[in-house]
Amino acid sequence: MSAPQAGTPSYIGRRMPRAEDTRLLTGRGVFVDDIALPGMLHVAFARSPIARGRIRSIDTSAARELPGVHAVLTARDLARFNIDLISFFLVSPSIRIPPLAEDRVLYVGDPVAMIIAQDRYLAEDAAGLVTVDYEEEDPVVTIADARRGSLVHAGSESNVAAASGAEEPDEDLEALLTSAPCLVRHTIRHQRIAQSPMETRGVVVAAHGESELTVYISCQSPQMAARYLSMAFGIPQTGIRVISKDVGGSFGLKVQPWREEIAVVAAGRLLARPLKWIEDRHENLSASNLAREQEIALRIAFDEAGSILGSHVDYDLNNGAYPHGPDSNLAAMMFFWAAHRMPAFGFRARGWYTNTPGLGAYRGPWAIESLARETALDIAARRLGIDPIELRRRNLITKADQPLTTPLGIRLEDITPAECLDLLLQKVDVPAFRAEQAAARAEGRYLGLGITTYIEPTAGSAGISVLSTDVAQLRIEPTGKVSAVLSTHSQGHGTQTTMAQVIAERLGVAFEDVTVYEDDSSRGGFGAGASGSRQAVAGGGASIKAADLLVDKVRRIAAHLLGADPAHVRIQSGRIHVDGAGEKTCSLRELAEIAYGEPERLPAGMEAGLEAQYRYRPPPVTFTSAAHACIVEVDPDTGFVKIRRWVCSEDCGVMINPAVVEGQIAGGVAQAIGTVLLEEAGFDARGNPIAVTYKDYLLPAISDVPDFEYVHASTPSQAEGGFRGVGEGGCIIGPPTLVNAIADALSPFGELAPLELPLTPARILEVIEKRPLSGASPASSPQAGQPSPPSVPHSPPPPVEKPTGTRPTIDGLWKMVLATPMGLQQFTARLAANADLLTGTLQSEMGSQDFTGTIEGNALRWDLKVSKPMPLTLKYDVRIEGDRLTGKVKMGLFGTAKLTGERVPE
Amino acid sequence: MSQHNIQVTVNGRLHTATVEGRLTLSDFLRVEAGYTGVHIGCEHGVCGACTVIVDGQAVRSCLMLAVQADGSSITTVEGLTAPDGTLHPVQQALRDEHALQCGFCTPGVVMTLAALTSGASKPAARTLLDALSGHVCRCTGYQGIRRAAIKLAGEPGAKK
Numbered sequence A: 001m002s003a004p005q006a007g008t009p010s011y012i013g014r015r016m017p018r019a020e021d022t023r024l025l026t027g028r029g030v031f032v033d034d035i036a037l038p039g040m041l042h043v044a045f046a047r048s049p050i051a052r053g054r055i056r057s058i059d060t061s062a063a064r065e066l067p068g069v070h071a072v073l074t075a076r077d078l079a080r081f082n083i084d085l086i087s088f089f090l091v092s093p094s095i096r097i098p099p100l101a102e103d104r105v106l107y108v109g110d111p112v113a114m115i116i117a118q119d120r121y122l123a124e125d126a127a128g129l130v131t132v133d134y135e136e137e138d139p140v141v142t143i144a145d146a147r148r149g150s151l152v153h154a155g156s157e158s159n160v161a162a163a164s165g166a167e168e169p170d171e172d173l174e175a176l177l178t179s180a181p182c183l184v185r186h187t188i189r190h191q192r193i194a195q196s197p198m199e200t201r202g203v204v205v206a207a208h209g210e211s212e213l214t215v216y217i218s219c220q221s222p223q224m225a226a227r228y229l230s231m232a233f234g235i236p237q238t239g240i241r242v243i244s245k246d247v248g249g250s251f252g253l254k255v256q257p258w259r260e261e262i263a264v265v266a267a268g269r270l271l272a273r274p275l276k277w278i279e280d281r282h283e284n285l286s287a288s289n290l291a292r293e294q295e296i297a298l299r300i301a302f303d304e305a306g307s308i309l310g311s312h313v314d315y316d317l318n319n320g321a322y323p324h325g326p327d328s329n330l331a332a333m334m335f336f337w338a339a340h341r342m343p344a345f346g347f348r349a350r351g352w353y354t355n356t357p358g359l360g361a362y363r364g365p366w367a368i369e370s371l372a373r374e375t376a377l378d379i380a381a382r383r384l385g386i387d388p389i390e391l392r393r394r395n396l397i398t399k400a401d402q403p404l405t406t407p408l409g410i411r412l413e414d415i416t417p418a419e420c421l422d423l424l425l426q427k428v429d430v431p432a433f434r435a436e437q438a439a440a441r442a443e444g445r446y447l448g449l450g451i452t453t454y455i456e457p458t459a460g461s462a463g464i465s466v467l468s469t470d471v472a473q474l475r476i477e478p479t480g481k482v483s484a485v486l487s488t489h490s491q492g493h494g495t496q497t498t499m500a501q502v503i504a505e506r507l508g509v510a511f512e513d514v515t516v517y518e519d520d521s522s523r524g525g526f527g528a529g530a531s532g533s534r535q536a537v538a539g540g541g542a543s544i545k546a547a548d549l550l551v552d553k554v555r556r557i558a559a560h561l562l563g564a565d566p567a568h569v570r571i572q573s574g575r576i577h578v579d580g581a582g583e584k585t586c587s588l589r590e591l592a593e594i595a596y597g598e599p600e601r602l603p604a605g606m607e608a609g610l611e612a613q614y615r616y617r618p619p620p621v622t623f624t625s626a627a628h629a630c631i632v633e634v635d636p637d638t639g640f641v642k643i644r645r646w647v648c649s650e651d652c653g654v655m656i657n658p659a660v661v662e663g664q665i666a667g668g669v670a671q672a673i674g675t676v677l678l679e680e681a682g683f684d685a686r687g688n689p690i691a692v693t694y695k696d697y698l699l700p701a702i703s704d705v706p707d708f709e710y711v712h713a714s715t716p717s718q719a720e721g722g723f724r725g726v727g728e729g730g731c732i733i734g735p736p737t738l739v740n741a742i743a744d745a746l747s748p749f750g751e752l753a754p755l756e757l758p759l760t761p762a763r764i765l766e767v768i769e770k771r772p773l774s775g776a777s778p779a780s781s782p783q784a785g786q787p788s789p790p791s792v793p794h795s796p797p798p799p800v801e802k803p804t805g806t807r808p809t810i811d812g813l814w815k816m817v818l819a820t821p822m823g824l825q826q827f828t829a830r831l832a833a834n835a836d837l838l839t840g841t842l843q844s845e846m847g848s849q850d851f852t853g854t855i856e857g858n859a860l861r862w863d864l865k866v867s868k869p870m871p872l873t874l875k876y877d878v879r880i881e882g883d884r885l886t887g888k889v890k891m892g893l894f895g896t897a898k899l900t901g902e903r904v905p906e
Numbered sequence B: 001m002s003q004h005n006i007q008v009t010v011n012g013r014l015h016t017a018t019v020e021g022r023l024t025l026s027d028f029l030r031v032e033a034g035y036t037g038v039h040i041g042c043e044h045g046v047c048g049a050c051t052v053i054v055d056g057q058a059v060r061s062c063l064m065l066a067v068q069a070d071g072s073s074i075t076t077v078e079g080l081t082a083p084d085g086t087l088h089p090v091q092q093a094l095r096d097e098h099a100l101q102c103g104f105c106t107p108g109v110v111m112t113l114a115a116l117t118s119g120a121s122k123p124a125a126r127t128l129l130d131a132l133s134g135h136v137c138r139c140t141g142y143q144g145i146r147r148a149a150i151k152l153a154g155e156p157g158a159k160k
């Protein structure tokens, strides 16, 4: 890689004012609701008032008759599109997810009919006139309900949406845990969270004929939205132009278009009129996909010195009715102990369908691992009588321990949580705090300190096909100014600024001369935009590589024109200079005019123009590390928590713009404060949402969030530019930091266990006054030390046909598709039957592998050992019907995936 | 539905319109008058994104009907910038302090600060911070907003 242009002001690392801010501060941003098209009509949804039931009939006549109403549509009207609502990983779900409810409603807010009217006021009037006759049923609301209740999705085998880990306890691990000198148990109930971007979801669609669409949508990536719509509607992606200029936050909510947006696009095609739907806040809080709602029971065994001997996690996650993707949160388990020396770890994780809004992503979807681990470590420290900082030091993996591969197959080369902790402690004088705490306690005031560490996988590019690459297309225009079309996308991330900083520095031009475009799927190429803290790493890397290609071309052209050695050509502030030959100079504009307009003056054979594109794949994963400290005072009379100090020691590699980095951390930590103290999107026993306005769903205000202090470790990563992702970290490390501070303050009264979020004043007073104040714990809360309820067997294989004389033809070549949670994997297998013995050869991108198995009637079973992403035995269980096969593959810790296949004619 | 004729001055221009009684001021300003810098975050008076200045007072335009604004003079965020594009001191302070990310809450924050700092004497930092506690920002954790408010206050060094 070529070095940044010497002599150009350095932009990487500077707190540049943001390019986005002027338009946003003056009211000239363009959000989806700011779009108005000629003839545009407005959509409102009639939604289910019950959590579960059968639709007997829908009467839309009164709604239709209201003047100003153009159409009232139900699922039947959209049936012709046969829409496939796939997951973010572009995998078809095993359940049916219709855009509008068909014969059943599955949660309060389930859209049943859509009204299309002249304005939104009329559309809402008409929505109130739609009458639906329901046959109401008892809903499955909590995880406990899901375990024992009736099936949320008729025809599925159980309410388990996804499972990973070991179904049965591992005897060796159980023996280790029960015989350890110290076994700490900790249980947590994490509430449901509403992502709450200040701009709700919204879409404007204009259909042009049968196979072209323009869609304005509030999203995390116009490219991703276009690809998704293309797959949902079977229209070529090039025919779909998705525009998303300014987005008012997302935090995971808008990661993919979902039922309402898809229904609006379908209706726009059906009616051939531009349509607009803007979600209102009531819809957003009650019927959008929400996040979290988890129960976790953690056990950690220690020796007397505080070294961890082993651990087990039992984990459940409410998936709601229609999750963005069925999820048992495998990532949470993979990274639970990734930064610690952990000799023995086991887990069982399950996602459950319920009659509540579906599970969506929220900043740091796997954050539960840090919450559970870090709060349990503090409980252990108190139990063992070891300082919590010391306990962490004894167990954290340090720089000196690396490189190493964790037992779950994660390669660590440069994580720095222990080093971040050291830096943190230079800022936080713990002995002085302990003295202050003791003095305060003597006065009846309760101060607490929480200190935590974590690592975060950012910009993962392996195993998830939609996240593997990003693209930068750079052009030095004939004017000498630079335009960059990137697959990044900002919902507040400021990538129009940070990417311009990277490009300006690498090219040697002024920051102001670089304009970044990322708002229109029809210019530029695919990339998933903002997901998984990836934009600095993936977008920044692509920008560097593309800029370097351009620099190389400029040097060769300049050397040719000016009669110099390319190695001596420099671009500095938009001018070309030749080292040691001051008179040989020209502007980038002059050079660009020649490159476009007089290609005959270019070196022989060189392509005209000054354009470059690079599609960059970052390293498989880039880790960010951090240690945070928080100091609180808890008022023992009111239960109120005052946060007095918060220090963030973060290692996100080379920082492009420290103000943007700190903004990302601060936003995440503020959300963490909301999670711990305020927010809860709860449901009553009938599945009615109980927080449907911002008067009930409490968001942190300026008075709830302290000033944050920062220390940056800045260890360059292996990625191009040395960047690491930083978008989600504050929201991951923040909750345990604050909980630990509160628990430390309350330690004279007892433990905060089981931990139930949010820690409202009533819950805190329960600890102080040792009496229940906040009402009974939900029945679903797992209690420490109690055995989990019996597991629902997930995915029992379909019954084996009795062996008959006519066994299907097995021999031959089969094409198979395995729907893993991270995407579809395709391969072929050649099968041969010999009595009850099966032999075969599987051929995939990874190479070919032989196997043997068994045959029983039409059922085939075989095992296959793989080494990537980690050593695993895949257990195939397949049924053949004629020229088709279906079945399941058990993938060890990764759960079970559906297999389909067909015979390849030979 | 009842129809009403109203006359409103928005950012110095007179608008006459016939509106339904139930039309909110926020929808009037966005849809009829075209000032889309007025943002709607909740429509129930909590988030503050829709704040505009009505006859000198910061007002939540989602909680006011357009007919109630008849005869008044309204400033939206579009009306603060000088004709040559120079930012209003409030806008400039927010920009300098990296006080926004997505920018959706920003117009409301700008208008509250502009209303409170428009007088001859600057209010105390405490006054500004108290007023800002009625604005929700989901992105920034309020760090830059607080720094900007303190800068704009009468006693710049004031402790929060």
Ligand code: FES
Residues within 6 Å of the ligand: B039, B040, B041, B042, B043, B044, B045, B046, B047, B048, B049, B050, B051, B060, B061, B062, B063
């Ligand atoms: S939209 Fe008016 S206060 Fe939220």
Ligand code: FES
Residues within 6 Å of the ligand: A198, A248, A249, A492, B099, B100, B101, B102, B103, B104, B105, B106, B136, B137, B138, B139, B140
């Ligand atoms: S900047 Fe996004 S809500 Fe405030």
